[in-house]
Amino acid sequence: MLHPKDRADSIYRIDFDCLKKEGIKYLIFDIDDTLIPRKTHQISPELDKLFKLLKKDFKIFLLSNSIRPKRIKKVADALGIEGRALAGKPMPFAYAYALKKLGGTPKESAMIGDQLFMDIWGGNLAGMHTIMVKNILPETFWLRQWMRWMENKLLK
Numbered sequence: 001m002l003h004p005k006d007r008a009d010s011i012y013r014i015d016f017d018c019l020k021k022e023g024i025k026y027l028i029f030d031i032d033d034t035l036i037p038r039k040t041h042q043i044s045p046e047l048d049k050l051f052k053l054l055k056k057d058f059k060i061f062l063l064s065n066s067i068r069p070k071r072i073k074k075v076a077d078a079l080g081i082e083g084r085a086l087a088g089k090p091m092p093f094a095y096a097y098a099l100k101k102l103g104g105t106p107k108e109s110a111m112i113g114d115q116l117f118m119d120i121w122g123g124n125l126a127g128m129h130t131i132m133v134k135n136i137l138p139e140t141f142w143l144r145q146w147m148r149w150m151e152n153k154l155l156k
């Protein structure tokens with residue numbers, strides 16, 4: 001359950017064509033340190049470009065545990081997709097909510113995120129394809145640093 005089905009250095013390194021061929025129609029992205037650094041809500045031109053392309057092939061939802069809903073809304077609005085803050089990952093209800101919004105099934109969905117104990121564990125529990133990416137910025141908070149250490153130990 002803690003095993004990502006796929007891993008990539010960043011979202012820009014994911015083979016989305018391959019996902020499409022494998023029958024994935026719905027993408028659920030984590031936001032912080034997956035799409036953008038934790039402390040900003042700015043969308044890079046690179047991210048904007050990727051999402052414009054992805055929207056042609058997939059239905060997308062943003063699922064974040066961020067405690068700042070206004071910031072998450074800014075990001076979602078800038079990308080032109082729906083999102084949810086305070087989602088409650090890795091609990092199954094978080095993923096059920098996203099699937100309901102997307103109108104998809106777990107089998108046709110992929111969860112993409114940087115945290116093993118949130119994004120990947122929850123995505124696997126929900127029966128989705130899971131892709132773990134490297135966090136954009138190194139962690140500064142001790143609890144998250146410890147979690148990264150644990151993640152790396154487990155992944156090895």
Ligand SMILES: [Mg+2]
Nearest residue numbers: 030032033114
């Ligand atoms: Mg994250």
